[in-house]
Amino acid sequence: MDIQQNITSFHLDVLKEIGNIGAAHAATALSTLLNTKIDMHVPQVEMVSFNDMMERVGGAETFVTGIYLRIEGDVAGGMFFIMPVEQANQLIRKLIHEKSFDFAQSPSELGLSAMQEMGNILSGSYLSALSDFTKLKLYPTPPALASDMFGAIISIGLIEVSQISDYVIVIDTSIIEHEENAKEEVSGHFFLIPDPNSFSTIFTSLGVG
Amino acid sequence: MFTSLDVVKVGIAQLDVATQKQTIRTSGLGSCVGVVIYDEVKQVAGLVHVMLPDSSLSRGDQLTVAKFADTGVPALIDAMKLKGANAVKLKAKIAGGAQMFKFTSNQDSMRIGPRNVEAVKNQLRKFGIPIVSEDTGGNSGRTIEFNPQTSKLQIRTVNQGVKDI
Incomplete structure (x- = not known):
């Protein structure tokens, strides 16, 4: 099935449900970890050009901390958890009680491994929920961590799809931490980018092929 | 003397050409390679933001020439000739081809940066x-x-x- 030509709004709704279930589990995991309330936005599922993809987190140059892993198995694709770097700093400072922690300036090993572990927990809970829901086998690589320009980070997730198309179907779910009296909220994006030939597997598994 | 110049912005898998009183920019290169080809005398400069080394990787119906090193570089040279560049005077500067994530996996997509750099160099040669x-x-x-x-x-x-190079 050429998914990009045949995708219907019904298919997009199914993908939204996947984003919903995955991110809800990840939000619960994060909420337990931080002992705070975590909300999530309604997932956005869209087919976007590569350049529009860059605008999802404020442009290709936005300084972010990103966790990336590759999924193999019944379904293949890339998965990212992306936060603006200043917000990732706040999160890790709170988690390891190190006030001066900064991803931009010689970050401590402890903070880096805390972020790595958070990536593990969040992506693990997202993907296991997805796997339970679809009954598909998903084998994620260990997550890798980088703090850099969003464009430089997300482009690795576009390599597979770019061999087929100039557009990408992205399942974008954001989660937000609300804290009493906090001036800023902490928010992160999950991007699930299935390889183009994985969509029919996903839809078939849910009986909508 | 300082005058502000118009900026020609080039997106991922795109190419464009700048002439006098313009600069040309691309943002957020990771494993992609930014290839600048220029004619110093005519002050014409082109930039292509290459994502993949070779168009033989393409499995789609349409070919976006600027996406691949082997099609993007020739297309850029053609676009520059249309803007008055002299094909025998061209020089190049290149940047990008990074490996953003350290993976133990030897998967092809993780090595895409060095492969892009190599493919661009082959084309320029x-x-x-x-x-x-x-x-x-x-x-x-x-x-x-x-x-x-x-x-x-x-x-x-x-x-x-x-820094400037």
Whole structure:
């Protein structure tokens, strides 16, 4: 099935449900970890050009901390958890009680491994929920961590799809931490980018092929 | 004297050409390679933001020439000739081809940066275009901006500041 030509709004709704279930589990995991309330936005599922993809987190140059892993198995694709770097700093400072922690300036090993572990927990809970829901086998690589320009980070997730198309179907779910009296909220994006030939597997598994 | 120049912005898998009184920029290069080809005399400069090394990787119905090194470089040279560049006077500066994530996996997509750099160099060699300077590899994202009046390529990273090559 050429998914990009045949995708219907019904298919997009199914993908939204996947984003919903995955991110809800990840939000619960994060909420337990931080002992705070975590909300999530309604997932956005869209087919976007590569350049529009860059605008999802404020442009290709936005300084972010990103966790990336590759999924193999019944379904293949890339998965990212992306936060603006200043917000990732706040999160890790709170988690390891190190006030001066900064991803931009010689970050401590402890903070880096805390972020790595958070990536593990969040992506693990997202993907296991997805796997339970679809009954598909998903084998994620260990997550890798980088703090850099969003464009430089997300482009690795576009390599597979770019061999087929100039557009990408992205399942974008954001989660937000609300804290009493906090001036800023902490928010992160999950991007699930299935390889183009994985969509029919996903839809078939849910009986909508 | 300082005059503000118009910036020609080039997106991922796109190419464009700048002339006098313009600069040309692409943002957030990771494993992609930014290839700047320029004619110092005519002050015409082109930039292509290459994502993949070879168009034989394409499995789609349509071919976006600027996406691949082997089609993007020739297309850029053609676009520059249309803007008055002299094909025998061309020089190049290149940047990008980083490995953003350290993986133990030997998966092809993780090695895409070095493969892109190599493919770009092969194309430039084929057209006899010398590479005057380059800033490739490593593991930092780059934003690059070329000024055809000075032939300088400015490279910005989040961790190592700004430099000209």
